[in-house]
Amino acid sequence: MENEVLKAIKERRSIRRFKSEQINDDELKTVLEAGTWAATGKGTQDPWIVAVQNQEQKEELIRMNAEIMGVSSDPYYGAPTIVLVFASKENKNNVKDGSLVLGNMMLAAHSIGLASCWINRADKMFETEEGKALLEKWGLKDYNLLGIGALALGYASSHPHTIKERKKDYYRIIK
Ligand SMILES: Cc1cc2nc3c(=O)[nH]c(=O)nc-3n(C[C@H](O)[C@H](O)[C@H](O)COP(=O)(O)O)c2cc1C
Secondary structure, three states: OOOHHHHHHHHOOEOOOEOOOOOOHHHHHHHHHHHHOOOOHHHOOOOEEEEEOOHHHHHHHHHHHHHHHOOOOOOOOOOOEEEEEEEEOOOOOHHHHHHHHHHHHHHHHHHOOOEEEEEOOHHHHOOOHHHHHHHHHOOOHHHOEEEEEEEEEEOEOOOOOOOOOOOOOOOOOOO
């Protein structure tokens, strides 16, 4: 079977080269809204999404993430927008809920011609004093949040050439 959703699922790829041009607000809101429609355990809508386009704060995130990675390069690949997803530490479904939000946003981004890549280390970044100060700045300090993940988001400046086949026994059907 084939339809637009299935096509987007198969065609989405992680993009690691971005144009410096910023995406427009309609595009950004479309992606964020798709995140808000992700399923959540017990329907709690527990995750929080923060899209950062502020240059100073992006530089702070880049530095924090690079320090944890032990590199001097930009872990967000120069993407003009960084989208962070958080969920409550007390919520047993926090990682699952937040991951689904990120997955929805990656697919939505691809479906409207944007490029994205999941970027790790949000958990460690927001355990630091600097990370906690950012959460406070964003009005999220009272929710005891765990960083689930982030997206580098923007327009692609190049696409991957080689795409991995799916492993042969990825699924099995038991009848
Ligand atoms: C949980 C998770 C963490 C990831 N972390 C990073 C990361 O820190 N940096 C990065 O470049 N890609 C990261 N990725 C992207 C994967 O490398 C990518 O999804 C994988 O290679 C498959 O490629 P595709 O997304 O194009 O299918 C992450 C993906 C997931 C799901």
